[in-house]
Amino acid sequence: MATKAATGGATPPRHVAIIMDGNGRWAKARFLPRIAGHKQGVEAVRRVSRAARALGIEVLTLYAFSSENWRRPEEEVRDLMGLLRHFLASELDELVSEGVRLRVIGDWRRLAPDLVAMIEGAIARTAANPGPTLVIALNYGAQAEIVAAARTLAEQVRDGSLDPAAIDEARFTEALETHDLPPLDLMIRTSGEQRLSNFLLWQAAYAELMFIDTLWPDFDEKTLAGALEQFGRRERRFGGL
Numbered sequence: 307m308a309t310k311a312a313t314g315g316a317t318p319p320r321h322v323a324i325i326m327d328g329n330g331r332w333a334k335a336r337f338l339p340r341i342a343g344h345k346q347g348v349e350a351v352r353r354v355s356r357a358a359r360a361l362g363i364e365v366l367t368l369y370a371f372s373s374e375n376w377r378r379p380e381e382e383v384r385d386l387m388g389l390l391r392h393f394l395a396s397e398l399d400e401l402v403s404e405g406v407r408l409r410v411i412g413d414w415r416r417l418a419p420d421l422v423a424m425i426e427g428a429i430a431r432t433a434a435n436p437g438p439t440l441v442i443a444l445n446y447g448a449q450a451e452i453v454a455a456a457r458t459l460a461e462q463v464r465d466g467s468l469d470p471a472a473i474d475e476a477r478f479t480e481a482l483e484t485h486d487l488p489p490l491d492l493m494i495r496t497s498g499e500q501r502l503s504n505f506l507l508w509q510a511a512y513a514e515l516m517f518i519d520t521l522w523p524d525f526d527e528k529t530l531a532g533a534l535e536q537f538g539r540r541e542r543r544f545g546g547l
């Protein structure tokens with residue numbers, strides 16, 4: 307459980323998601339190639355996933371590569387995939403020793419075969435860990451996730467195992483990739499952009515949204531603690547009073 311001290315005594319978030327944006331602008335401001343920003347972005351991932359554990363966040367979900375990011379130049383996509391390989395290879399031991407469970411959401415099975423194998427290995431090695439959980443969204447698009455859930459339910463109806471009248475919000479939620487994670491409490495986007503870019507659209511229904519100007523490579527323990535503090539001051543009403 308996140309410590310109440312971190313949120314000024316309010317109920318702390320169990321599940322935090324971050325749209326890690328601004329690597330390119332971080333690099334541009336320093337007259338560096340975009341890859342330099344992505345490298346610093348990986349350092350921020352290490353920092354922030356450690357900080358999230360220290361603050362007691364149960365689930366941290368990070369948007370690392372969207373299903374739309376294939377539109378970027380081939381060289382940048384290659385660099386991002388290279389950094390992902392490096393991250394998995396260099397972080398796995400720490401994740402295992404820290405008891406972190408790694409989960410990956412999105413259409414990651416369509417990445418390069420060696421990456422798919424690495425990801426499968428990493429998931430398997432951490433599957434029995436008690437948690438917290440680190441979820442990485444890779445080749446993820448929320449609309450595709452929702453469509454896939456609809457397809458799953460449609461197939462169950464066709465097989466006769468599901469009555470269309472039994473499809474409700476809970477049943478739909480069960481068909482999503484995030485079905486076994488706690489509800490999303492807080493969604494942070496860095497770099498000043500104010501959009502969700504196809505991230506966790508269903509899950510964000512009642513999440514608190516936080517758009518902060520910090521560029522992702524500059525995000526650190528203090529930025530996260532500040533976000534939790536601000537979260538603690540929000541009044542969540544869920545439609546009630």
Ligand code: IPE
Binds near residue numbers: 332522
């Ligand atoms: C986020 O930084 C990283 C990914 C989307 C993979 P960007 O690369 O989008 O950085 P900006 O938005 O161009 O600054």
Ligand code: IPE
Binds near residue numbers: 325326327328369499
């Ligand atoms: C969202 O950032 C995707 C990730 C952080 C992985 P983008 O930089 O791709 O989003 P847009 O294109 O500005 O909406």
Ligand code: MG
Binds near residue numbers: 328
């Ligand atoms: Mg961006």
